[in-house]
Amino acid sequence: xxxxxxxxxxGIAALPAIADDLRLPPNPAYQAECGSCHVPYPPQLLPAQxxxxxxxxxxxxxxxxxxxxxxxHDEISRYLAANAGRRAAPAGPEPxxxxxxxxxxxxxxxxxxxxxxxxxxxxxNCDACHTKAADGDYSKRTRRVPx
Amino acid sequence: xxSALIAVALATASAPVLAATPAELLSGYEAQARKAGAFxxxxxxxxxxxxxxxxxxxxxxxxxxxxxxxAQGKHAKTGKAIRPxxxxxxxxxxxxxxxxxxxxxxxxxxxxGRTCTPAEKAxxxxxLLKGRP
Numbered sequence: 001x002x003x004x005x006x007x008x009x010x011g012i013a014a015l016p017a018i019a020d021d022l023r024l025p026p027n028p029a030y031q032a033e034c035g036s037c038h039v040p041y042p043p044q045l046l047p048a049q050x051x052x053x054x055x056x057x058x059x060x061x062x063x064x065x066x067x068x069x070x071x072x073h074d075e076i077s078r079y080l081a082a083n084a085g086r087r088a089a090p091a092g093p094e095p096x097x098x099x100x101x102x103x104x105x106x107x108x109x110x111x112x113x114x115x116x117x118x119x120x121x122x123x124x125n126c127d128a129c130h131t132k133a134a135d136g137d138y139s140k141r142t143r144r145v146p147x
Numbered sequence: 148x149x150s151a152l153i154a155v156a157l158a159t160a161s162a163p164v165l166a167a168t169p170a171e172l173l174s175g176y177e178a179q180a181r182k183a184g185a186f187x188x189x190x191x192x193x194x195x196x197x198x199x200x201x202x203x204x205x206x207x208x209x210x211x212x213x214x215x216x217x218a219q220g221k222h223a224k225t226g227k228a229i230r231p232x233x234x235x236x237x238x239x240x241x242x243x244x245x246x247x248x249x250x251x252x253x254x255x256x257x258x259x260g261r262t263c264t265p266a267e268k269a270x271x272x273x274x275l276l277k278g279r280p
Contacts, residue, residue, distance in 0.1 A: 037222055037224075037225055037227060038222070038225040038227050039227070059256075062224065063224065063257075064224070064253070064257050065252070065253040065254075065256040065257050066253065067252070067253060069249075120226070121221075121225075121226030122224060122225055122226050124224070124225040124226070125225055125226035125227065127227075128226065
């Protein structure tokens with residue numbers, strides 16, 4: 001009984017961490033290849049199925065050619081599969097993190113205009129507000145919403 | 148004499164392992180261009196024209212890299228900052244042949260819907276090498 005209670009308490013304590021600490025040991029290939037055009041999004045934010053979809057069409061990646069050589073493609077695919085999340089996959093052939101229920105809920109207090117403001121430009125631009133997003137740190141402490 | 152030798156040895160030892168210099172890459176593209184057909188040498192003004200033109204589609208090179216290659220650019224879709232392309236402002240640029248080829252392959256496809264010719268690469272590089280901060 002005591003052990004079960006401890007397990008529940010540990011689970012509760014871990015909850016906030018799920019929301020804002022998305023740090024992982026950095027993968028140099030992922031950082032270099034994917035992090036050149038956008039924040040290297042935390043792999044936990046999409047399930048393995050979604051990452052497979054994205055990796056399968058990198059030559060047409062949201063309107064850009066992001067194709068990789070076979071070595072980098074294999075390494076990044078393994079890294080994403082090993083660290084993928086377990087939430088439901090967004091619909092469509094090009095799943096977006098911003099279309100997950102989780103993302104919408106986390107950002108539901110923001111007005112729609114913020115996403116297209118000059119400072120933010122796009123919801124893909126995490127580090128416009130999450131100043132340490134590149135390191136997987138999405139905590140309140142490092143968050144600065146531009147006005 | 149001895150100290151001069153040591154200085155040379157040190158400079159060699161401490162130099163980063165570079166696959167190429169921008170000048171070497173430029174002469175490589177020029178050689179390829181000459182092989183491919185009539186080519187009168189790389190032209191910086193032609194490179195600038197190429198870099199800032201849209202080529203009939205949505206983007207130019209400068210849509211993301213900015214029209215001043217010594218300054219920081221900004222990705223046209225994601226808004227991510229892109230470090231300057233001109234080697235005078237960012238010495239890392241054009242020092243790794245595989246990396247340069249990878250980005251020409253991707254970005255020429257995005258801007259022109261095809262690969263760039265060696266002559267076009269030579270012109271662009273001549274333009275980028277001309278820039279001073």
